[in-house]
Each structure stands twice: as C-alpha cells, then as structure tokens.
Amino acid sequence: MNTSPSNRKANAFHAQAKNALNDATLKQALRSATDTFAERRSAAIAAVPDWEALREQARLVKDATVARLDHYIEQFADNAEQAGATVHWARDGKEACAIVQKIAEDNGATRLVKSKSMATEEIHLNKALAERALEPVETDLGEWIIQLAGETPSHIIVPAIHMTRDQVGELFVDKLGIPPSNDPKTLCAHARERLRSHFAQADLGISGVNFGVAETGSILILENEGNVRMTTTMPKVHVAVMGIERVIPRFKDLEVFLRLLPRSGTGQHLTTYQSILTGTDSAQDSANGQGPEQVHIVLLDNGRSKIAVDEKMRETLACIRCGACLNACPVYQTVGGHAYGTVYPGPIGAILTPQLAGMHEAKPLPFASSLCGACKDVCPVKIDIPSLLLELRQRAVEGTDHEPATKRSFFESMSWRMWSWFMRGPKRFRFASAMARLGQRMPLVHRLVPPMAAWHSTRELPRLAKRSFRDTYKGPSK
Amino acid sequence: MTDTPTTSRNVSLFATCLGDQLSPDAVHATVTVLERAGCQVTFDPRQTCCGQPAFNSGFWQEAREVARHFLDVFKDAEVIVAPSGSCTAMVHRFVDLFRDDAELLPRAEAMAHKTFELSSFLVRELGVTNLGARLDARVGWHDACHGLRELRIKQEPRQLLAQVQGLELVELKTCESCCGFGGTFSVKMPEVSTAMLDHKLDELQMTPIDVLAAVDSSCLMQIRGRLERRGSPVRTMHLAEILASR
Numbered sequence: 006m007n008t009s010p011s012n013r014k015a016n017a018f019h020a021q022a023k024n025a026l027n028d029a030t031l032k033q034a035l036r037s038a039t040d041t042f043a044e045r046r047s048a049a050i051a052a053v054p055d056w057e058a059l060r061e062q063a064r065l066v067k068d069a070t071v072a073r074l075d076h077y078i079e080q081f082a083d084n085a086e087q088a089g090a091t092v093h094w095a096r097d098g099k100e101a102c103a104i105v106q107k108i109a110e111d112n113g114a115t116r117l118v119k120s121k122s123m124a125t126e127e128i129h130l131n132k133a134l135a136e137r138a139l140e141p142v143e144t145d146l147g148e149w150i151i152q153l154a155g156e157t158p159s160h161i162i163v164p165a166i167h168m169t170r171d172q173v174g175e176l177f178v179d180k181l182g183i184p185p186s187n188d189p190k191t192l193c194a195h196a197r198e199r200l201r202s203h204f205a206q207a208d209l210g211i212s213g214v215n216f217g218v219a220e221t222g223s224i225l226i227l228e229n230e231g232n233v234r235m236t237t238t239m240p241k242v243h244v245a246v247m248g249i250e251r252v253i254p255r256f257k258d259l260e261v262f263l264r265l266l267p268r269s270g271t272g273q274h275l276t277t278y279q280s281i282l283t284g285t286d287s288a289q290d291s292a293n294g295q296g297p298e299q300v301h302i303v304l305l306d307n308g309r310s311k312i313a314v315d316e317k318m319r320e321t322l323a324c325i326r327c328g329a330c331l332n333a334c335p336v337y338q339t340v341g342g343h344a345y346g347t348v349y350p351g352p353i354g355a356i357l358t359p360q361l362a363g364m365h366e367a368k369p370l371p372f373a374s375s376l377c378g379a380c381k382d383v384c385p386v387k388i389d390i391p392s393l394l395l396e397l398r399q400r401a402v403e404g405t406d407h408e409p410a411t412k413r414s415f416f417e418s419m420s421w422r423m424w425s426w427f428m429r430g431p432k433r434f435r436f437a438s439a440m441a442r443l444g445q446r447m448p449l450v451h452r453l454v455p456p457m458a459a460w461h462s463t464r465e466l467p468r469l470a471k472r473s474f475r476d477t478y479k480g481p482s483k
Numbered sequence: 484m485t486d487t488p489t490t491s492r493n494v495s496l497f498a499t500c501l502g503d504q505l506s507p508d509a510v511h512a513t514v515t516v517l518e519r520a521g522c523q524v525t526f527d528p529r530q531t532c533c534g535q536p537a538f539n540s541g542f543w544q545e546a547r548e549v550a551r552h553f554l555d556v557f558k559d560a561e562v563i564v565a566p567s568g569s570c571t572a573m574v575h576r577f578v579d580l581f582r583d584d585a586e587l588l589p590r591a592e593a594m595a596h597k598t599f600e601l602s603s604f605l606v607r608e609l610g611v612t613n614l615g616a617r618l619d620a621r622v623g624w625h626d627a628c629h630g631l632r633e634l635r636i637k638q639e640p641r642q643l644l645a646q647v648q649g650l651e652l653v654e655l656k657t658c659e660s661c662c663g664f665g666g667t668f669s670v671k672m673p674e675v676s677t678a679m680l681d682h683k684l685d686e687l688q689m690t691p692i693d694v695l696a697a698v699d700s701s702c703l704m705q706i707r708g709r710l711e712r713r714g715s716p717v718r719t720m721h722l723a724e725i726l727a728s729r
Contacts, residue, residue, distance in 0.1 A: 376668075
C-alpha cells in the first residue's frame with residue numbers, strides 16, 4: 006500500500022491510481038479475484054433462464070419505490086415500531102453517528118461488535134465511536150482483517166480483495182502473534198477463535214441492512230459467515246444502520262432480489278445465511294424471548310432524498326450493492342478500490358460519490374472511466390452507469406442550478422471552443438487538419454502539446470495520413 | 484438472413500473524422516466493400532465529426548453545435564454508414580444532447596434510425612456476408628465497446644470474417660475487454676488507459692496472431708500505438724481493409 010487510508014481523497018484519484026499501478030502484488034491480487042468473481046457470476050446467471058426478466062422486474066420495483074420513497078420509508082418505520090423496534094431518523098452521517106453513540110451510552114455498552122455494512126463505512130461510524138472509546142470489533146472476516154491492518158475496505162462486498170493470503174498471514178503473525186502461516190483454513194480458525202470471545206462478551210451489536218420491507222417493518226441481511234446472525238442476536242442491543250433507499254414495498258419483492266443479489270455479488274445461488282429480523286421478541290409475545298431486548302433502526306438519508314428527486318440521476322438509488330460492476334470494470338480491475346479515495350469505489354462509487362459528497366469533493370471520478378459499458382451489462386438492476394457518468398461529466402463542466410461548475414483550465418475550455426468552431430465548418434476543418442499535418446512534422450511537438458505528451462508517455466503517436474480521405478476520394482468507381 | 488427490401492442501398496458515407504484524417508485506407512476500403520455489396524456510395528465533403536469527443540468530456544454545448552452540423556449535412560441521406568461502432572453509437576445518442584430541444588429532438592431520432600455501423604449494415608440490413616475477400620492471416624478480433632454494448636454487435640463481424648478465404652479467426656479471451664482508449668480518457672489518465680490495454684495485449688504473447696482487427700479507427704489507433712511501443716510484430720487492420728483484401 007502506497008498511501009495511508011487517511012490521506013486518500015477522491016480528488017487525488019490520478020496520483021492514487023498511478024501508485025496502484027506500480028504495486029505488482031496488488032495487480033496480481035485484484036486481477037485474480039475480480040476475474041474469479043466475474044466467472045462465478047457468469048456461471049450462476051447462466052443457470053437462470055429468466056435472468057433478463059428478473060432484472061426488469063427488480064428495476065420496476067426499485068423505480069416504483071424510489072418514486073414514492075417518503076411513503077414507503079414511513080410505512081417501514083411505522084411497521085418496524087409496531088413490531089417493537091425503535092426507529093431513528095438521521096439527516097446525515099454526523100447525526101447517525103451521534104444516535105448510535107447515544108444508544109451505546111444509554112445502555113452502558115462498552116463492548117461492541119459489528120457486521121459488514123457499507124452505510125456505516127459511509128458515515129465513518131467506527132471513527133466516531135472510537136472517539137468515545139467505543140470502537141466496535143469488526144466480525145466479518147474481511148472487515149476484521151481490514152481493521153487489524155488499519156485500512157479501509159477496497160471493495161463493496163470483498164473488503165480485503167486487495168490483499169493476498171500471504172499478506173493476511175503476515176498481518177496475523179504481526180498482530181495476533183500466531184505461528185507463521187498462509188493457509189486460509191488455519192488463518193480462519195484463528196480468526197474464528199478470536200471473534201467468538203468478542204461475541205460472547207458483546208453488549209451491543211451493529212449491522213447494516215440489505216433490504217427493509219415496508220409492509221412488515223422487517224430487515225433482511227445476507228451473509229456467509231454467520232457473524233451477522235451472532236451480531237444481531239447475541240448482544241442485548243442491536244443497532245441497524247439503513248440507508249433509506251434499502252426499503253422495498255412488499256415481502257414478496259424479496260423473491261426477485263434474493264435471486265439477483267447473491268448471483269451478482271459472489272456468484273452464489275444463495276448466501277449461506279439470510280437473516281430476516283422483525284422487531285423484538287417481547288413485542289411478539291414470545292414465551293422464551295430470544296434475540297436482543299432492544300432493536301434500533303437508524304434510517305440514514307445523507308443525501309439520498311436529494312438524489313430521489315433528481316429525475317436524471319435517481320436510478321442511482323436502485324443499486325443493491327452487489328459489487329458486480331466493480332468486478333467487471335477494467336478501471337477498477339486495474340487500479341483497485343483504494344485509488345478512488347472513497348468509501349464506494351468502482352463504477353457505482355464514481356456515480357454515487359459526487360452525488361453524496363458533492364461534485365467538488367469527487368471531481369475526477371466521473372471521468373475515471375473509458376465508458377466501456379461493462380458495468381451496465383452486469384448490473385442486476387440495470388443501472389445505466391455510463392449514461393449517468395456522462396450526465397455527471399456534463400454537470401461538472403457546465404454546472405447545475407444547485408452546484409457551480411468545477412473549475413476547468415483555460416486551455417481545456419478554449420480547446421473545446423476552438424474544436425467546435427473548426428468542426429462546424431468544412432473549410433475550417435480542412436485548414437485545421439492541414440495545420441496538424443504541419444505540426445506533426447515539427448520535432449518535439451509531442452513533448453510540448455499536453456495531450457500529445459500524455460499520449461506519447463506510453464504509446465507511439467498516431468500519424469495523420471499524408472492525404473486524407475476527402476482529399477483522395479474520387480467519387481463512385483462505377 | 485434475407486435481403487430486407489426496406490433498407491436503401493443509397494448509402495451516405497460517414498467517414499468519421501479519425502477515419503478521414505488518420506486511416507483513409509480504411510475508409511476507401513469501406514467504399515469498396517459497400518460497392519461490392521451493391522450499394523451506391525456518396526460522400527458529402529461538408530461532413531466533419533459526430534461530436535463525441537466533447538460529449539464524452541462533458542462539453543455538451545460544443546458537442547451540440549457539432550452534432551447540429553452533422554444533422555444538417557446528413558439531413559437528406561437515405562441511410563448513413565460509418566466504419567465505426569463508436570461514432571454510430573454517438574449519432575444514436577444525439578437524442579440525449581437534444582432532449583430539451585423540441586425542434587431538433589425528432590430530427591435526432593430520425594437520424595439515429597438511419598445511421599448504421601458497417602458490419603451490422605452489411606449483415607443485418609443487406610443480408611450480405613460473403614464479399615469475395617481473401618487474406619492469409621491469423622486474425623484476432625477486438626469487440627469495440629460501443630459497438631458491442633450499445634449497438635449489440637457481436638456476431639456480425641465474425642460472420643463476415645468467416646467468409647474471408649485464408650483467414651483464420653483466433654478468438655481471444657480478452658476480445659471484449661476495453662482497449663482503454665475512451666476518448667480524452669486516454670490522455671487524461673494515460674497510465675490507467677495503457678494498463679487496461681496491456682491486459683489485452685499480454686494475451687497475445689501466448690496466442691500468436693498476425694493481425695488484431697476491429698471496426699473502430701479509434702481503438703485501432705490506441706492499440707497500434709501501444710503495439711509499436713512494445714515492439715510487437717502484430718499489426719492492426721480495420722475490418723473494411725480485411726473485407727476489401729483480394
């Protein structure tokens with residue numbers, strides 16, 4: 006790792022990406038992991054005859070939900086409270102962190118465990134809790150590795166995707182004092198042993214939410230390790246942090262999403278565990294109450310309601326956080342998640358971050374794509390990411406009613422003005438191409454003109470033909 | 484495949500600015516191929532560019548001005564054929580540029596309907612696959628992104644290549660991997676752009692081919708620049724050049 010987690014920024018994408026390209030171990034780890042996930046995904050969806058219909062259906066459900074997000078999220082909140090949960094509303098990350106802190110302090114909780122959740126990463130919950138000496142222990146294996154390493158996740162569903170097993174082995178030797186090993190089974194056994202004792206002692210468990218069902222107030226969480234189940238049931242208090250766009254109207258809507266999400270994410274037909282949690286046992290009149298005495302659901306806006314009313318961008322909220330677009334993206338595959346300098350990396354991060362954090366905080370991200378469209382093809386809810394990237398690029402350059410344009414260099418703006426002027430007149434076009442022909446005969450021109458210098462740094466320059474097509478075409482041969 | 488009577492063979496050629504200036508041989512070959520397929524080809528020298536470089540860079544006002552010029556130049560064309568999936572896809576995207584323009588939006592929609600990429604025009608619209616071509620070479624195909632994912636062109640170039648005598652089509656594992664060009668992306672982030680391409684070119688070290696071919700001059704420019712820098716013996720060819728070979 007070339008940059009420390011706290012120094013990374015979305016606006017430093019270029020430098021971070023260049024650093025990543027120089028890391029041969031990272032290159033190896035990323036390529037093999039993303040290829041493996043992409044292959045598993047292809048195999049898993051090949052076995053589903055109506056995959057396209059499922060995608061269509063899922064998107065319809067999401068669009069209908071986002072169109073009436075206020076209605077469904079209130080219905081969800083009412084039903085969750087009915088079932089015994091306490092619902093909290095957080096406008097932004099700061100409010101959400103304060104709510105979780107207060108719940109912990111009100112309950113005198115000191116030993117916290119947490120399962121994997123991107124929403125909690127988004128609001129930097131661990132950091133906020135650590136300030137009160139309440140930092141939770143991450144219990145997802147990948148997240149735990151990341152926490153031990155003092156790192157941040159580099160993938161939405163595979164947080165430690167950038168690490169090789171050798172690196173994990175070295176980390177465990179260093180931090181846990183285990184005998185040297187790079188055997189995944191051995192390393193897992195050590196992790197399991199350590200984590201079990203944390204579960205046994207924990208007095209508060211924090212989780213994310215994959216889906217919140219409006220009609221029942223239930224939350225659904227998918228996982229493979231069993232740590233979510235323990236995090237949400239063993240401690241007396243369970244706190245779930247849920248982005249408001251996680252809501253779906255009906256229980257039966259889960260059918261389509263449960264078929265799409267695991268296949269798209271890990272290439273599994275179904276994750277090992279699906280926990281559906283509805284309120285507390287005491288509220289259900291259970292004779293021998295199991296599970297937590299208190300369930301708190303923190304509903305997080307943090308910019309989402311703004312996206313919901315943005316007609317051109319609102320499909321961003323259809324995302325179910327499967328990570329398929331990351332695995333398919335040639336930019337992500339090449340530079341990895343940390344280069345993005347954001348919580349959400351890859352194609353979805355490139356459209357989500359400028360909207361959540363503001364364009365000025367993530368200027369390079371909409372441009373960090375060749376617009377190849379691989380993300381769109383794999384997206385289980387058919388988000389047209391390339392079109393949204395284009396929309397954001399336009400907003401970055403030309404600004405909107407709500408956000409001023411980002412600063413462009415005089416050279417760039419002027420170049421496009423001139424380009425347009427030359428391209429609108431055939432005579433001017435001919436003149437410009439004649440000039441370019443002269444220019445390319447001058448020595449060192451490739452070192453002096455910035456775009457040509459950038460090209461020439463890694464590739465031989467293209468040469469304009471001695472005579473263009475328009476200068477050599479003589480009309481139909483017959 | 485049958486000849487669809489509704490498709491006109493009066494083709495207005497869109498040479499594309501890159502084709503016109505960088506690879507006129509590929510554009511001449513496009514004319515040859517279209518004429519062999521029975522088309523009457525005309526070239527309007529007022530044409531310049533589709534506007535994609537500015538569109539992809541966020542400069543939509545400038546893109547709109549150039550797209551407007553395109554709409555005017557090709558106003559009376561019956562069908563427009565371009566030796567590029569990417570430029571064709573851009574013409575199909577004019578509807579995004581003019582979404583708030585009641586006058587130009589219908590014209591943009593009509594333009595999209597009559598603008599075709601070369602291989603899909605030959606195979607889907609004319610039902611032609613055999614153009615009597617001959618090329619003794621092992622050819623790897625690059626599925627350029629916009630043709631593949633926006634225009635859904637996959638089998639058409641393969642059907643055409645299959646009819647070329649002497650040609651051995653070598654399917655590459657990375658045939659659908661982006662070449663990393665991406666317009667201004669290639670000069671804004673040259674290292675990332677090149678690393679993406681290297682992933683593709685690395686395969687060629689294990690899979691011997693003579694020619695890496697595509698239907699887009701832009702991808703071929705990127706690929707050729709890197710092959711030359713790497714000192715590779717593999718050459719690049721445009722699909723039209725292969726189909727015009729005898």
